[in-house]
Amino acid sequence: MEKETTIYDIARLLNLSPATVSRALNDHPAINSNTKQLISNKALEMGYRSNTFASNLRRQQTKTIGVIVPRLDSSFMSTVLSGMEKVANEANYNLIISQSLESSRKEMANAKTMFNSRVDGLLVSLAADTDNLEHFSTFFRKGIPMILFDRVMPQKNCTNIVIDNLKAGYEATAHLLGQGCRRIMHVTGSVKRNVYADRLKGYKMALLEHGLPVEDELIRLTDFTRQDGLDVADEIARMPSPPDGLFVASDLCAASCMGGLRKNGFSIPKDIAVVGFNDDPIAQLVEPNLTTIHYPGQEMGEIAAQSLINHLNGLLRISTTNTILLNYELIVRESSRRV
Amino acid sequence: MEKETTIYDIARLLNLSPATVSRALNDHPAINSNTKQLISNKALEMGYRSNTFASNLRRQQTKTIGVIVPRLDSSFMSTVLSGMEKVANEANYNLIISQSLESSRKEMANAKTMFNSRVDGLLVSLAADTDNLEHFSTFFRKGIPMILFDRVMPQKNCTNIVIDNLKAGYEATAHLLGQGCRRIMHVTGSVKRNVYADRLKGYKMALLEHGLPVEDELIRLTDFTRQDGLDVADEIARMPSPPDGLFVASDLCAASCMGGLRKNGFSIPKDIAVVGFNDDPIAQLVEPNLTTIHYPGQEMGEIAAQSLINHLNGLLRISTTNTILLNYELIVRESSRRV
DNA sequence: CTGAAAGCGCTTACAG
DNA sequence: CTGAAAGCGCTTACAG
Known part of the structure; x- marks a missing residue:
């Protein structure tokens, strides 16, 4: 098992500082474009892959979205997840998927797991017998955004994505x-x-x-x-x-x-x-x-994921009254x- | 947004070292059981949650399993994933799921993404037109374990899970x-x-x-x-x-x-x-x-995930000849x- | 049974 | 445009 190359290795070989390498790799505007070119070539050559954990630890974010659905084995839900996966993938987010099996209790347990995994945001479709959103209060308190789709419930600061x-x-x-x-x-x-x-x-x-x-x-x-x-x-x-x-x-x-x-x-x-x-x-x-x-399952999944990611990037605020209605036929x- | 408690906070309040707190929380055998009790109570009280990123960075593992399937929106695959999710969840592993849409090209791209996400292991069911496993060679070289299920291909050091x-x-x-x-x-x-x-x-x-x-x-x-x-x-x-x-x-x-x-x-x-x-x-x-x-979709998913996790924990070696046959009816x- | 210290690989405020 | 330095929160070999 070969050793992983880090930005230090690249820096050493190029007689630059790790700081510059880091900036170049993240396309920081202040870095000279020749230097950028040099660095990204070297990185490629050395088979460098960024360490997400170090980056996440430093940035205090996880690049992970939690998804809780009633069940995985339904045709509708498969298309929704397929849509979410597509969007998340493109935006370099990972999905953690779990199912409540229509039980409010399991939904609570899932919420807890998601919380401990420090997801950046949450995409949820509610279990059959869920009465309230108390089990998500830890997220609300921490300001972790949550979007409800399909099976929703009105909630302050929580976008609902539904059809009419x-x-x-x-x-x-x-x-x-x-x-x-x-x-x-x-x-x-x-x-x-x-x-x-x-x-x-x-x-x-x-x-x-x-x-x-x-x-x-x-x-x-x-x-x-x-x-x-x-x-x-x-x-x-x-x-x-x-x-x-x-x-x-x-x-x-x-x-x-x-x-x-x-x-x-x-x-x-x-x-x-x-x-x-x-x-x-x-x-x-x-x-x-x-x-x-x-x-529109696929579409619903795409829009839910995209809205959440936009919100996380500060491109769209999930406000009080935000409900997105999709077309049906x-x-x-x-x-x-x-x- | 309140600040996260860390092991340092717990250590300070209890007049212990962070090292001891870390060991106690991980149930290290060398720690006095009273100390353990004390620490875990305090952790609970303070709403402590372990930072996976710091832990993963330090341990050099990701606790993440990559899954590549031909498509997400099939009833069979849903049950497989449902089984995987269950097992992974219990073992504190996360799943990154992606679909090849039956295309070998997309499967290669997915493999690359998984590689960059540094998954600890891979669970794969092959796309319709995949001819060889070249695109997984980076994993083989690094010794990252991979299990093929349902649509498999003989490969050294790679368990196959199938029915007859x-x-x-x-x-x-x-x-x-x-x-x-x-x-x-x-x-x-x-x-x-x-x-x-x-x-x-x-x-x-x-x-x-x-x-x-x-x-x-x-x-x-x-x-x-x-x-x-x-x-x-x-x-x-x-x-x-x-x-x-x-x-x-x-x-x-x-x-x-x-x-x-x-x-x-x-x-x-x-x-x-x-x-x-x-x-x-x-x-x-x-x-x-x-x-x-x-x-047996659910079962196939459970066994695939469990085998991989056992392997990662050193409880079972994925050897050359390993094929697991499940019952059908x-x-x-x-x-x-x-x- | 417990602690001091180093280090995992990044990012970024500050300085120049 | 580039660098030195600190720090994110943990784990663990080493020492006692």
């Missing part, structure tokens, strides 16, 4: 109404989370606007598991007057529900039209293809096309 | 034969990759063993895209004597192919029985449910059940 879930929920429901549905069921998740609460509100708003009643019987709170989808299908089959439209706030769950409905003899979209949410790959793989809301496929 | 893809491919094909199929098509990916080459070998072996010919017309090399699946379905529909069995080395592609086949009037499994690979969630969401090979569902 209310409007999306409204559009999904309105679409079903436009296809002639008059009795629409909505399957959603924990209403502690903005994403589900807002979609539900949008659903209700669409119904009311069309003079239809909001019936508790037609609203199901689930965990979006495969089994939940099947259960909902069975329930529907047992109902005296089953719904003719179904809006599920998750594609995966919508897909399993469609399977269950078919087993129960329902024809989709004839008997019951279905709309999902997220535009996961699954939407185009089930039969009939699933109508859904396209959710209703994508109509066969599962809901009736007219 | 040949046997799995054989079983998938033998299962179709057992269901009465006599003309089986195989859709696979880049045969540069062991996973696809081996499954193909298994497929051929099963055919030969049953006295059936291996026909080039029945072997398709694809990228496993949705479109590839549809194209294969269309090709099948145009064949004078279409296959009665289909083994696709990817669930996602198998699913889109099933959709295409149905559009072309094929009934599954009656006209054509289908087997996929990986046991992605999609397998249980398509109709009919997809027979597939269950692939053929899961029979409706897409292939004919008897």
